[in-house]
Amino acid sequence: MVFVSSIRRAIQQRSRLFLPTPVHLPRESKSNSQSLLQEAAIVHSVEHGFPQLLPLGVRVLTKLKKVIRFEMNAVGGQELSLPAIGRRNMWEASDRWNLMHNELFKFKDHNEEYCLSPTHEEAITKLVSSVCKSVARSNYPLLLYQITWKYRNEPNYRHGLLRTKEFLMKDLYSFHRSEECAQQVYEQVCDAYERIFQKLELKCFKVPADSGLMGGSLNHEFLGISPVGEDTVLTCSTCGRGSLTNKPQCEHTEKVEQRAIELGHCFLLGDRYTKAFDAIEGSSDVTEDKKPLIMGCYGIGLTRLMAAAVEILTPRGSSDIRWPRRIVPYQVAILPPKKGSPEEANGNKQTLGRLLQLDNNEWFVDDRTELTIGYRLKDCQKMGVPIVITFGKRATKQNLCEVIDVYNNRTEYLSYEDTLKFIQDYYSVFC
């Protein structure tokens, strides 16, 4: 253990990380992500549709939240937090207590009936309604969002995180004094969604869709191609657009039919909810007739997106997760030589020591030096670590670091300084 004696608290040790050997492995799942995420100890299980995320999974979600918050704040979104529990009379005001009956988990306490909210149009509109008389014009367009766990009584839960009863969702709601402004913000949020999926290296199709129980005049789904998806998308070989089978977007005839996963959904809701809750443009500086505000809502399921990204990016048949690089659990792993190997005895010590001194939350050292480099490298690949630094024969001889760019299947032999530069360049793109 000579190599790891200088490890600072800041660098995390693989031997201390809670990465238990998986249990409850799904049998013959059609979903690639479900088994990959469980085998790499990202997710413990999604038994009965309720996800249990292990520490690596929480790291992924934390980064995904950051990517999404950045774009929501950039379009003027302000984050708040509404309760998961909603009262019956609120859900009756929009008639969804009945309309969504089968999807709602309902229960009572001593006096009242409640449900667990799968979405928050009612709660946010009620909130805005209660204060709209004092909201100044300068507050419009008003964009409010939250990232919270939602609940749906989903009998068809399946494919691990792709369809669950409990799921983490970002839901943004926008309120407007005019249809025109609502349209404009709708486009801006759709653009923000495209930037999010682009940052996550996911090709996606924006397609007009059905509004279902949500209501409203206009809505788009964002779809990512995957055989495990539950939607069918037609992609046009001529203009490249995608569409749902019943909603063609172009006149061309040559189209490819593929399965796709819904990654996000935007709705222009009109006054469906603002009318029900009497949310009007009521600020005292408005003297005209007071009309219901125009509303939009925009959702991304984070737990689903995390699994969908793995589903889409990981080649079929591969047992190594391929992440969007912005949300990998760790960016860099350092593998010191095996205990008793010639590489341990000869050199490296100083370079390795310097690497391990770096105060970096994105690196870990696989200090299980009783295992071969090869075994530990495979382990890193399984969980999708994009950069692995190790010290094989050649690197040791030349006093260099062996820097493995896992996703591009490329190895470089670099000095300590060039290794840092390599990683800095990588970070400037993906962190």
Next chain:
Amino acid sequence: MVFVSSIRRAIQQRSRLFLPTPVHLPRESKSNSQSLLQEAAIVHSVEHGFPQLLPLGVRVLTKLKKVIRFEMNAVGGQELSLPAIGRRNMWEASDRWNLMHNELFKFKDHNEEYCLSPTHEEAITKLVSSVCKSVARSNYPLLLYQITWKYRNEPNYRHGLLRTKEFLMKDLYSFHRSEECAQQVYEQVCDAYERIFQKLELKCFKVPADSGLMGGSLNHEFLGISPVGEDTVLTCSTCGRGSLTNKPQCEHTEKVEQRAIELGHCFLLGDRYTKAFDAIEGSSDVTEDKKPLIMGCYGIGLTRLMAAAVEILTPRGSSDIRWPRRIVPYQVAILPPKKGSPEEANGNKQTLGRLLQLDNNEWFVDDRTELTIGYRLKDCQKMGVPIVITFGKRATKQNLCEVIDVYNNRTEYLSYEDTLKFIQDYYSVFC
């Protein structure tokens, strides 16, 4: 608006922030924090025991999470995420399905019975039990925590965020191969708790307490003095220790009785849960008799702590929130001169322009220049902004910034450079 024309996206504008005039103000609440938090638009309401947090409240919670995560990680905690919904058979294994019947929100779907979890001893022990055979020795002591919303069917919800049906809680669980190790970690986590409260500028008393339905051999509450608290603490004038009335900690006789709020609670649980779920020290490198693991659990309610801090730090009768400085919604507010005032016309422009160019998420500019400086300053004080930078007559004349240290009721006249230095010094302590 000449002064605010150069505002970059990075600096947030008061006129755009969602700070609605409060509604649902509590009538004759004994709780100081409840009305203060609602009046400053930190919390929208806690109607029926379900908190609705406005954007400023989410900012406070985000910072509070950061303080707590730092200390949990420092003692070796790893963050995971368990579902809020728990199945009946799991809760029956510990007998708490019945024991906690009155506190649990219970419901059914098509096949099963569930509850909303107020705490996760069952879920975490079941998880550890399912993998303990493959957990290596190097993983112990195993410390796992989460920061998630919890649910309790609380008929006596009251005092705003202090006692709610839905609350955000950090719950840490520790698993040990020996009683001795459990004791040691118990002390370390208690110390981490004291550091957390110290960072939050809260004087607290660590007192032995009753274990209630949690079980276990040893436990301590962390109490903060406040008339709205539901515990009674005796503080000893001689040795300074605190104790609950039925659990004296010293032999001295001169004691002061005060009301106190529970800020945190630590339990050494022994094998109460690990026995029920068969969580044993089962790694293959252990050959001795396999015993149930020894367990500890440690909770801090974040929504309660946020309100308790306001309750404790804000002087009675004051209408200005006093926050722990690490968790204020914004650290700095900039107030440009009133429109049409001599201060607007004369100078300041360049200094103000430079301040507004600073890319800082912790500052906002109160751009409502139709209002007087005095009015806007009062508004900042109400929400507890610790540093306000403005430009009165004297500052304008001398081409300086007027830097108001709100919490210390002190004003300094500083050059642009010294203003930045002042804030940097402040940050080095509190950010």
